[in-house]
Amino acid sequence: MRAALLQLNVGEDPAANLAATLEHLRAAVAGGADFVLTPEATNGLSSDRALQARQFHHENSDQTLASLRAAAKDAGIWLLVGSLGLKTNDADGRFANRSFLVGPDGAIVARYDKIHMFDVNVTETEVFRESSAYRPGDRAVVAQTPLGSIGMTVCYDVRFPQLFRHLAQAGAQILTVPAAFNHLTGAAHWETLLRARAIETGCFVLAPAQTGRHPEASGKSRRTHGHSLAIAPWGEVLADGGTEPGVTFAEIDLAEVAKARARIPSLRHDRAFEGP
Numbered sequence: 678m679r680a681a682l683l684q685l686n687v688g689e690d691p692a693a694n695l696a697a698t699l700e701h702l703r704a705a706v707a708g709g710a711d712f713v714l715t716p717e718a719t720n721g722l723s724s725d726r727a728l729q730a731r732q733f734h735h736e737n738s739d740q741t742l743a744s745l746r747a748a749a750k751d752a753g754i755w756l757l758v759g760s761l762g763l764k765t766n767d768a769d770g771r772f773a774n775r776s777f778l779v780g781p782d783g784a785i786v787a788r789y790d791k792i793h794m795f796d797v798n799v800t801e802t803e804v805f806r807e808s809s810a811y812r813p814g815d816r817a818v819v820a821q822t823p824l825g826s827i828g829m830t831v832c833y834d835v836r837f838p839q840l841f842r843h844l845a846q847a848g849a850q851i852l853t854v855p856a857a858f859n860h861l862t863g864a865a866h867w868e869t870l871l872r873a874r875a876i877e878t879g880c881f882v883l884a885p886a887q888t889g890r891h892p893e894a895s896g897k898s899r900r901t902h903g904h905s906l907a908i909a910p911w912g913e914v915l916a917d918g919g920t921e922p923g924v925t926f927a928e929i930d931l932a933e934v935a936k937a938r939a940r941i942p943s944l945r946h947d948r949a950f951e952g953p
């Protein structure tokens with residue numbers, strides 16, 4: 678199976694972001710991809726909640742999702758829409774940060790709402806309160822597909838190894854980690870965290886990422902780390918997307934999952950313990 682990680686530099690306009698995503702998706706298909714993955718926040722990054730309330734839609738009327746489903750069907754590929762900001766029916770008006778797995782017939786096979794919210798002061802001036810805009814999910818998801826069993830996560834989830842262990846012990850062979858990783862924390866932690874999750878679980882880890890500077894109409898901007906990564910179950914980096922937007926390919930051979938787990942069977946060696 679040939680996977681393609683789309684590395685994006687989205688702005689605030691969902692229509693422009695969709696156009697760029699479709700362009701990269703066509704390049705991925707032309708390059709022979711069976712499974713295409715887009716990053717977190719494929720429909721846009723913004724800190725302007727009022728703007729997002731005008732631009733985001735409910736899942737069943739979201740144009741980004743409809744167009745990407747149609748593109749997956751046209752090309753006959755599997756597609757992970759890393760995540761979309763979507764409206765919910767919650768009284769407090771919070772959005773969902775939702776990841777979708779789409780089949781080659783365009784059907785939604787699985788959906789996952791990001792569980793861990795990035796409520797972090799990266800520096801005094803780079804402050805994130807994701808949970809003020811997004812409501813966290815509370816359900817782990819593994820999807821069985823002909824490509825393998827796929828455990829779904831998003832971005833900051835990568836810092837919670839118990840979720841990854843749970844997914845692997847529930848049968849996942851491939852773990853998806855679409856991200857909009859911060860440039861500072863990314864430089865320090867991104868590759869190490871992803872490689873650790875692959876090694877601990879004996880899973881392939883596929884992590885398509887946002888990259889570069891994301892300017893907002895308000896004058897604010899954020900910077901993301903890029904470096905979309907495909908990692909093998911033994912921990913090797915198979916492909917690194919660098920810092921430019923584009924497509925990065927990786928060959929996924931599921932036999933590697935069984936091989937890595939046969940060499941180090943730690944996934945089956947959990948023990949109960951007491952204290953402190």
Ligand SMILES: O=C(O)CNC(=O)[C@H](CS)NC(=O)CCC(=O)C(=O)O
Nearest residue numbers: 718795805807832833857858859862
């Ligand atoms: O806010 C949105 O619209 C979309 N969501 C994101 O960009 C999220 C929350 S700000 N980013 C992360 O989780 C980065 C985690 C990270 O960088 C780390 O763990 O160090």
